[in-house]
Structures are given as structure tokens and as C-alpha cells.
Amino acid sequence: MARARSSSRAGQDREKGEREREKGSEREREKIGAIGALLTQVRSALFITGPGMSIECGLPHYRGIPGLLRRTAQDARMIESALSVDTLHKKPKLTWRYLLEIDRRVCEAQPARGHEVLVALERRLQRSTIMTINVDRLHQRAGSRSVIEMHGALHDLRCARCEISTRHDRYAGLPLPPLCAECGSVLRPVMALFGEPLPPDPFTRLQAELEVGFDIVFAIGVVAMFPYLARPVLLAKQEGVPTVEIGHTATEISEIVDFGLRGSPGRILDQIWEVFAQLPARQPG
Numbered sequence: 001m002a003r004a005r006s007s008s009r010a011g012q013d014r015e016k017g018e019r020e021r022e023k024g025s026e027r028e029r030e031k032i033g034a035i036g037a038l039l040t041q042v043r044s045a046l047f048i049t050g051p052g053m054s055i056e057c058g059l060p061h062y063r064g065i066p067g068l069l070r071r072t073a074q075d076a077r078m079i080e081s082a083l084s085v086d087t088l089h090k091k092p093k094l095t096w097r098y099l100l101e102i103d104r105r106v107c108e109a110q111p112a113r114g115h116e117v118l119v120a121l122e123r124r125l126q127r128s129t130i131m132t133i134n135v136d137r138l139h140q141r142a143g144s145r146s147v148i149e150m151h152g153a154l155h156d157l158r159c160a161r162c163e164i165s166t167r168h169d170r171y172a173g174l175p176l177p178p179l180c181a182e183c184g185s186v187l188r189p190v191m192a193l194f195g196e197p198l199p200p201d202p203f204t205r206l207q208a209e210l211e212v213g214f215d216i217v218f219a220i221g222v223v224a225m226f227p228y229l230a231r232p233v234l235l236a237k238q239e240g241v242p243t244v245e246i247g248h249t250a251t252e253i254s255e256i257v258d259f260g261l262r263g264s265p266g267r268i269l270d271q272i273w274e275v276f277a278q279l280p281a282r283q284p285g
């Protein structure tokens with residue numbers, strides 16, 4: 001008798017769980033429908049993107065650096081030490097061994113569905129800008145053109161002495177460490193290493209874009225919501241511009257965005273695209 005009661009209670013719990021899940025997915029469908037419809041009405045959109053997008057390409061990340069797995073606290077110390085400007089100066093080969101491993105993982109990765117949807121939206125909207133903290137350049141490989149790389153890019157190399165920059169698709173074929181053709185100094189990627197300030201140029205470009213303004217602002221796959229990432233969302237909020245957050249983890253902005261969607265960025269962006277693509281396009285003007 002006791003057993004029958006407990007199994008019927010388990011059944012009730014299961015039903016309740018299913019009802020809640022259905023309600024949850026219904027709410028999600030409503031939000032996706034609303035966002036898809038909003039996108040047909042806007043001229044411009046800002047997409048703030050983070051590691052959650054690259055994870056779907058099989059790229060792990062450690063504190064924003066792609067292709068690295070932190071298994072232990074010791075790993076973390078090794079990574080942060082090897083990828084510091086101090087080690088780059090004193091033991092450039094050590095830094096470069098890590099950079100080559102990152103390069104190998106990044107080159108193996110292919111853009112995911114989320115990247116493709118942002119390319120498709122850029123082609124359809126009058127103005128679309130991606131502001132990313134990812135240094136893997138997967139947005140550009142997918143075909144996005146307007147991308148502000150807030151943390152720089154793995155595959156841009158620069159000589160600290162001559163300040164000459166070169167752009168590469170991969171590191172394969174470069175000597176270890178790669179040297180400047182002009183002065184023989186060790187080259188470095190134009191991305192922030194641990195303990196370094198962020199490059200200033202992307203901030204200047206972002207500010208110019210924010211002054212023009214956007215009609216909708218998305219934060220996608222951002223795991224650590226740094227103040228400079230939250231700022232465009234907060235500005236949008238003040239101006240009554242719709243805000244959307246998509247990703248697996250809650251952040252500091254989750255409570256204030258108009259639409260919060262928990263889950264895979266690729267899956268959710270694909271569903272938003274499905275809605276958007278079926279609706280009639282906005283009339284120009």
C-alpha cells in the first residue's frame with residue numbers, strides 16, 4: 001500500500017514537472033516569436049558575443065582564451081603564467097608553445113549555427129554590429145563583416161618595437177617564436193594577455209557605434225558580464241531599446257533584459273531566424 005502511494009506521488013511529481021517544462025517551453029516560444037517579429041521592425045542591431053558561442057564549435061575556453069582546458073588549479077596557474085607579458089619577454093618560446101596549441105584548436109573549429117545566423121541577419125538588416133570578446137575570429141570565418149574585437153585577435157601579430165602588424169589565418173609554418181622581418185624582435189598576438197590592459201582601439205570604435213545607437217541589443221553566450229559588455233545593454237535599457245540575453249548561464253544583466261533565453265545560443269538563434277525569415281520584411285524608410 002505504502003509503495004503504491006509513493007509511486008503515485010512520483011507519478012504526480014512527474015506530471016507536474018512535465019507541465020512546468022511545457023509552460024517553460026511555451027514561454028520560450030513566445031519570447032522567440034516576439035524577438036523574431038521585433039527584428040523585422042528594426043534598422044540596426046548590436047550583438048555582444050562571448051565564449052558561449054565558441055563552445056558550440058567545440059572550443060573550450062579559459063578566462064576568455066579559447067582552446068584551453070583548465071583541469072586543475074595547477075593548469076590555471078600554468079596557463080596564466082605562460083600567457084603573461086612577463087613570460088612572453090623572458091621565455092617567448094614557452095608563451096608561443098601555448099599559442100600554437102590555441103591556434104591548432106581554433107583552426108580545427110568550424111563556425112556554429114549561431115555564427116551563421118548572425119551572418120544572415122547582417123545581410124538582412126541595414127546596420128548590424130558584433131562586439132565580441134572572442135579572439136578566435138569565428139564570426140569573420142562564418143562571414144560576418146562588422147565585428148569589433150574587444151580583446152583583439154589571436155591571429156593578428158605585432159612587433160612591439162616597430163609596431164608593424166600582420167594578419168594570419170593560422171600559425172602553421174611560422175618559426176617558434178615568430179620574429180619581426182624588420183628588426184628580429186619576437187612577435188606577439190594583438191590580444192590581451194593575462195595581466196594586460198585591453199587594447200584601446202576597439203573601445204573607440206564601439207563608442208562611435210554607440211553614439212549612432214542601435215534599435216535592439218543582444219548579449220549572446222557571454223559568461224562573465226564585464227562592465228564594458230553590460231554598458232551597451234544598460235544604455236539600451238535607459239533609452240527604451242529592446243534587450244535580449246541568450247545563453248546557458250545567468251549574468252548580472254539577466255534580471256534587467258526584456259527577453260532572457262536560457263540554453264544553446266545556436267539553437268535559440270536558429271529558432272529566432274526561423275520566425276524572422278517567415279515574416280514579411282520591414283518596408284524601407
Ligand SMILES: [Zn+2]
Nearest residue numbers: 159162180183
Ligand atoms: Zn620589428
